[in-house]
Amino acid sequence: xxxYYSVTDCKSYIEIRGGEYFSPRHTFECGQxxxxxxDDRGGYSGVAGGHKARIWETDGGFAIDCTAEExxxxxxxxLDLGRSYTxxxxxFDTDDFTRQAMEFGHGLRVLRQEPWEALCSFIISxxxxxxxxxxxxxxxxxxxxxxKGSGEGAYCTxxxxxxxxxxxxxxxxxxxxxxxxGYIIEAAGAVAGGGLDFEALRNMSTEEARKETMKIRGxxxxxxxxxxxxxxxxxxxxxVDTWMKKAAGRxxxxxxxxxxxxxxxxxxxxxxxFARSTKIEKQVDIAVPQV
DNA sequence: TGCCAGGCCGAAA
DNA sequence: TTTCGGCATGGC
Numbered sequence: 001x002x003x004y005y006s007v008t009d010c011k012s013y014i015e016i017r018g019g020e021y022f023s024p025r026h027t028f029e030c031g032q033x034x035x036x037x038x039d040d041r042g043g044y045s046g047v048a049g050g051h052k053a054r055i056w057e058t059d060g061g062f063a064i065d066c067t068a069e070e071x072x073x074x075x076x077x078x079l080d081l082g083r084s085y086t087x088x089x090x091x092f093d094t095d096d097f098t099r100q101a102m103e104f105g106h107g108l109r110v111l112r113q114e115p116w117e118a119l120c121s122f123i124i125s126x127x128x129x130x131x132x133x134x135x136x137x138x139x140x141x142x143x144x145x146x147x148k149g150s151g152e153g154a155y156c157t158x159x160x161x162x163x164x165x166x167x168x169x170x171x172x173x174x175x176x177x178x179x180x181x182g183y184i185i186e187a188a189g190a191v192a193g194g195g196l197d198f199e200a201l202r203n204m205s206t207e208e209a210r211k212e213t214m215k216i217r218g219x220x221x222x223x224x225x226x227x228x229x230x231x232x233x234x235x236x237x238x239x240v241d242t243w244m245k246k247a248a249g250r251x252x253x254x255x256x257x258x259x260x261x262x263x264x265x266x267x268x269x270x271x272x273x274f275a276r277s278t279k280i281e282k283q284v285d286i287a288v289p290q291v
Numbered sequence: 292t293g294c295c296a297g298g299c300c301g302a303a304a
Numbered sequence: 305t306t307t308c309g310g311c312a313t314g315g316c
Contacts, residue, residue, distance in 0.1 A: 031297070126298035132314060133297090178312025183299085220299050 007068050014068050017061040020086050023107025024055050031130055032230050033111055034121050034137045049114050052155045080109045115198045117158040118231025122223045123183050139175045164188035183218025190216050206234045
């Protein structure tokens with residue numbers, strides 16, 4: 001396991017080499033996030049934490065169209081580059097199912113998303129399909145987020161809880177989110193009003209944080225666990241006995257015998273394996289060298 | 292046209 | 305404690 005990333009400044013972008021293999025496709029299309037889109041050049045463009053970027057694979061690693069400073073300040077943590085997924089994968093090389101799961105999702109990383117964006121996005125995800133989730137999230141950002149940049153580089157940030165808390169379900173009707181609109185506004189109110197305190201949740205056990213999150217109407221076990229894993233970095237949010245049994249059932253029931261197809265749902269179950277891995281993972285040194 | 296999608300809520304059993 | 309219908313909407 002290499003734990004050292006070399007960052008090369010290529011003027012309009014930086015290239016990261018020497019770390020673990022990172023798959024933009026597996027990472028951005030597995031269903032853990034909803035604001036990244038593939039482009040016709042093989043890369044992915046997305047907005048996170050108020051930043052916009054394009055990420056693509058290179059011969060020796062991957063590249064981001066940002067500065068080394070921006071990488072160090074935001075993208076490095078967002079992409080969870082300080083965690084050794086190689087070690088995690090090695091620890092799960094125990095049986096056919098887990099081995100194929102790891103192979104299928106090779107290069108996938110669990111993104112460290114903004115808490116509010118993760119919570120709101122997974123409220124929208126309930127009883128919904130991924131293309132429509134992305135469509136609603138996009139409409140939410142376009143309609144109520146902050147507009148940044150200009151021309152082709154223009155984009156909208158994810159709307160703040162304060163902004164959404166001031167709205168009514170009717171205001172959100174252009175989103176066509178259905179009954180989820182009310183849930184969004186209630187959650188926004190809880191966050192903006194301090195009823196759901198992200199910093200306090202960080203200091204709680206996963207179980208306590210889950211209980212606290214589920215006090216909000218419209219947030220059940222599934223949404224809460226997605227929020228805790230993807231938004232709060234609580235890597236043990238998904239109990240293996242609950243979620244992996246589902247994944248195993250779908251794996252064994254696959255018609256072509258290949259196990260894992262191009263299925264975002266299955267890929268997410270793969271993430272749950274990572275979620276169970278904190279006990280064996282190692283933190284690595286990711287100091288960014290001079291460019 | 293009908294089924295279903297990465298749920299949740301609340302009532303009834 | 306578990307089960308089940310209803311909820312909005314749109315993709316297939």
